[in-house]
Amino acid sequence: MSAVDTFAAINTANATATSATGSSASSSAAMAKTAADSADRFLKLLVTQMQNQDPLNPMDNAQVTSQMAQISTVSGIEKLNNSVAGLDGQFVKMQALQGAAMVGRDVTLQGNRLDIADGQGTGGFDLASPADKVTVEILNGAGRVVDTLQLGAATVGRHEFTWPASSATAAEDYRFRVSASNAGSKLTPTALMRDRVLAVDLGGEGLELQTAHSGSIAYSAIKSLN
Secondary structure, three states, X not given: OOHHHHHHHHHHHHHHHHHOOOOHHHHHHHHHHHHHHHHHHHHHHHHHHHHOOOOOOOXXXXXXXXXXXXXXXXXXXXXXXXXXXXXXXXXXXXXXXXXXXXXXXXXXXXXXXXXXXXXXXXXXXXXXXXXXXXXXXXXXXXXXXXXXXXXXXXXXXXXXXXXXXXXXXXXXXXXXXXXXXXXXEEEOXXXXXXXXXXXXXXXXXXXXXXXXXXXXXXXXXXXXXX
C-alpha cells in the first residue's frame, strides 16, 4: 500500500470517530489536530518508503510528486468540509433569527382547519394544474357538511376563499374539504390553512416552529407569512 493510501485510510477512520463525538466546537478542534497528525504520518510513511525502496527500481520524481499532490488534495478537501460545516452552522443561526421574528405572526401551511375571525372563515388551496371546477365543503366540529362553496374555475397555484361565518366561532373547530376537476378528470388540490407561531425551537432536526393548532412543524413547512 502506498503512503497516500495509508493516509486516506487513517483519515477515514479519524473522520468516523470525530463525527460520533460531542459538540461541534470540540469536534472542529479535534478534526484540526487530526489533520495535522495525519499529514505528519503521511510524511513519515513517504520518507520510510523512499528509504526502503528497491535500488534497482527507485521511485521516480513523477511518482513522488503525484503522492505529494494527492496528500494536498485530501487535506484541501478536509479544509473545505470544515468550511462548509461552519457555513451550515451560520445558516441555522440565521434561520433561528428569522424564526424568532415570526413569533406572534400568522403563517400559511398545509392543513384544513378553517380560520374564523370577525365573522368570516378563511382557508386556501394549491393546484398543481388548472381546474374548471373547484368545490369547497365546510364541515363543523362533528365532521358534518354545513355549507358548500362552488368556486368555479381556478388556475395553477395558490388560492384563498372566504366563508360567511357569522354564527360560527373559532372554538368550534370548523374544517374544510376541497375537491377539483378538469374536463371530468379528478384533481388533487392541497388544502392550506392559517396558523399562528407561538415559539421557536432550535432542536437536533433543525429549526422548528411551535404553532397554535398544528403543533411543532419544520421551518420549511411554512408556505407564506401573513
